[in-house]
Amino acid sequence: MTLRLPRDSAAVRPKSWQLLPMRFHRFDANNILLTNLVGEHVFLLEEQFLAILDGNCGDQKLLANLRAKHLIQLPAEQLPTELLAIKLRTRLSRLPNSTGLHIFVVTLRCEHTCRYCQVSRQSSAKSEYDMSEDTAIRALQLAFRSPSRTLKLEFQGGEPLLNFPLVQWIVARAKQINESHGKRLAFVIATNLALLDDEILDFCAREDIYLSTSIDGPEDLHNSNRRRPGQDSWQRTADGIRSVQNRLGRDRISALMTTTEASLCRPHDIIDTYADLGLRDVFLRPISPYGFAVRQRGGAGYDVQRWLEFYQAGLDHIIDLNRRGVPMVETYAAIIAKKMFTNDDPGYVDLTSPAGIGLGALVYNYDGDIYASDEGRMLAEMGDHTFRLGNVQSSSYADIMLSEQLLQPLEQSLTLSAPMCSTCAFEPYCGADPVFHHATMSDFVGQKTMSAFCQRNMGVFTAILRRAREDSFVRELFWRWGQR
Amino acid sequence: MPADRARAIITFDTETIQLDALQRAVYAVADLMTVDITESGKKYVCTLFPRISTTDSDVLAHRLRSEVIDQTLRLRIAAETEPLRNLIFAIAFSQTGLNDAETPQP
Numbered sequence A: 001m002t003l004r005l006p007r008d009s010a011a012v013r014p015k016s017w018q019l020l021p022m023r024f025h026r027f028d029a030n031n032i033l034l035t036n037l038v039g040e041h042v043f044l045l046e047e048q049f050l051a052i053l054d055g056n057c058g059d060q061k062l063l064a065n066l067r068a069k070h071l072i073q074l075p076a077e078q079l080p081t082e083l084l085a086i087k088l089r090t091r092l093s094r095l096p097n098s099t100g101l102h103i104f105v106v107t108l109r110c111e112h113t114c115r116y117c118q119v120s121r122q123s124s125a126k127s128e129y130d131m132s133e134d135t136a137i138r139a140l141q142l143a144f145r146s147p148s149r150t151l152k153l154e155f156q157g158g159e160p161l162l163n164f165p166l167v168q169w170i171v172a173r174a175k176q177i178n179e180s181h182g183k184r185l186a187f188v189i190a191t192n193l194a195l196l197d198d199e200i201l202d203f204c205a206r207e208d209i210y211l212s213t214s215i216d217g218p219e220d221l222h223n224s225n226r227r228r229p230g231q232d233s234w235q236r237t238a239d240g241i242r243s244v245q246n247r248l249g250r251d252r253i254s255a256l257m258t259t260t261e262a263s264l265c266r267p268h269d270i271i272d273t274y275a276d277l278g279l280r281d282v283f284l285r286p287i288s289p290y291g292f293a294v295r296q297r298g299g300a301g302y303d304v305q306r307w308l309e310f311y312q313a314g315l316d317h318i319i320d321l322n323r324r325g326v327p328m329v330e331t332y333a334a335i336i337a338k339k340m341f342t343n344d345d346p347g348y349v350d351l352t353s354p355a356g357i358g359l360g361a362l363v364y365n366y367d368g369d370i371y372a373s374d375e376g377r378m379l380a381e382m383g384d385h386t387f388r389l390g391n392v393q394s395s396s397y398a399d400i401m402l403s404e405q406l407l408q409p410l411e412q413s414l415t416l417s418a419p420m421c422s423t424c425a426f427e428p429y430c431g432a433d434p435v436f437h438h439a440t441m442s443d444f445v446g447q448k449t450m451s452a453f454c455q456r457n458m459g460v461f462t463a464i465l466r467r468a469r470e471d472s473f474v475r476e477l478f479w480r481w482g483q484r
Numbered sequence B: 001m002p003a004d005r006a007r008a009i010i011t012f013d014t015e016t017i018q019l020d021a022l023q024r025a026v027y028a029v030a031d032l033m034t035v036d037i038t039e040s041g042k043k044y045v046c047t048l049f050p051r052i053s054t055t056d057s058d059v060l061a062h063r064l065r066s067e068v069i070d071q072t073l074r075l076r077i078a079a080e081t082e083p084l085r086n087l088i089f090a091i092a093f094s095q096t097g098l099n100d101a102e103t104p105q106p
Helices: A046-054 A060-068 A079-091 A133-143 A160-178 A198-207 A219-225 A233-247 A267-276 A304-323 A331-341 A374-381 A397-401 A404-412 A434-441 A452-470 A472-483 B019-028 B057-092
Strands: A022-026 A031-036 A041-045 A101-105 A150-156 A184-190 A209-214 A253-259 A284-286 A361-364 A369-371 A388-391 B008-013 B033-040 B043-050
Touching: A022 B057, A031 A046, A041 A046, A041 A060, A046 A060, A046 B057, A079 B057, A101 A133, A133 A160, A133 A361, A150 A160, A160 A184, A160 A198, A198 A209, A198 A233, A209 A233, A219 A233, A233 A253, A253 A267, A267 A304, A284 A304, A284 A331, A304 A452, A304 A472, A331 A452, A331 A472, A361 A374, A369 A374, A374 A434, A388 A397, A388 A404, A404 A434, A434 A452, A452 A472, B008 B057, B019 B033, B019 B043, B019 B057, B033 B057, B043 B057
Parallel strands: A101 A150, A101 A361, A150 A184, A184 A209, A209 A253, A253 A284
Antiparallel strands: A022 A031, A031 A041, A361 A369, A369 A388, B008 B043, B033 B043
16 A cells, blocks of 8 residues: 655745755846856746745746756755755865876977968977977976876877877886876877878887877868968868777777858858867867967958857757767767756866866976966966966976966966856856966956857857757756766 | 046935945946046935946936845845845765764764
């Protein structure tokens, strides 16, 4: 025999609940988005929201939903508070394990002259812009001081394959050093693949190395952005992607694109190019708004609104591909989906608070200078050394991690205390980007109402939530992306 | 900005609106206008200076008023939830294993 409690026995009486920490955002003309400390969310009508605040809501279904999402609790309850604390701690669990990503700029030399790149050097003497073994070993020693149990060493340039012997040397030394540390090591070469050959493929296969490349879209668009002698950048990269997929496996190569003004009207072409190349992730990235990119021909001549239109058209095309059975992921949406629909945090350096600079990544430049992020290195190429933390020859690990150049921007830009961020409903999904705001507003925090970072991310959060809310297929798709 | 570009003056009752909420609201509309706040008797007097001189002053006034209401609600929520917020953070960052004193004694 089943005993059933009368429905009213579990009813929450008016004025009997406590509000848990929450933030709200007027999502559209009718709906208010309510988020808790860790990003769990509901949509409410304004009258429902005010009734919750005033304690006179009688809608038991709504009250049950708000209790389930840890937005309200009953006075005698302790579990919601404890669960919220556990979820909060889970989201911040990466913090004690900094720094996981160490970027080695093994050379500034490059055979490409990409219109938006400010760091590469053409026809330069090898010794002038290549990292030395002495610099590399000192950088490795610093990297192994990081508490993180996982170290990802990424080789960048310029074109790192122009200094392939040093890449081989660093991989061998890192593995040797790790014999006494026992960390999980991963290696990535960020390369345009133009110089890929069998020797390099053999090495990557043997040493379990991942490759990351750049494809800006279809051949004409890519070659217009990424110039090299012979105008064959796209073909070389496409051939390289296929070689890696065939030799090492589909999951060992990923690609990034950079959105220039010429990309804005071609989101479908760009995504279809990725699909044709057998790539299952596309990262619809805006161009960094500083350095050579903001020159007249640098490709950054568009505003946030135009990029958001491009992004949403691209996202809708990717959703449509998935509807038709073609698996494709938009990487930025997947990062955000993890923050929106799970209790985990992917640790993406642009969307974390404290900011990802230094804590998420350290960059060792060819000359031994250490930067808090790759964008910090780019700023230095333009003469702004704000994010230079030291040099491998003279700085200890403590010098770097306790430097004012790192701590000041980290402390000032914390979203839990920054004006407008601290009360923003999107705060659990967003992050601090002191490099961007320093570069565009000469301030680590930035005035958020005029911040392109803020406008762009609020636009993306809104686009994702709206689509997930209106379409159960999309909701399920984003949820799966978040579980990756 | 010259005073003759002031497009509107609106007032708020000092007994119903906190200065903190008003200042937060002014910050949140800074892309549209700058605002001069003075206190006169039991009123906060806000003089609105549009960033674009052609912006309708009624639109600016409505925007500021609704932002003040939202910021007032935010302050109210923050005050009401502050003890629980502190408790959640205290629980989240306790027993981290970083402090030797936390280690259970055999």
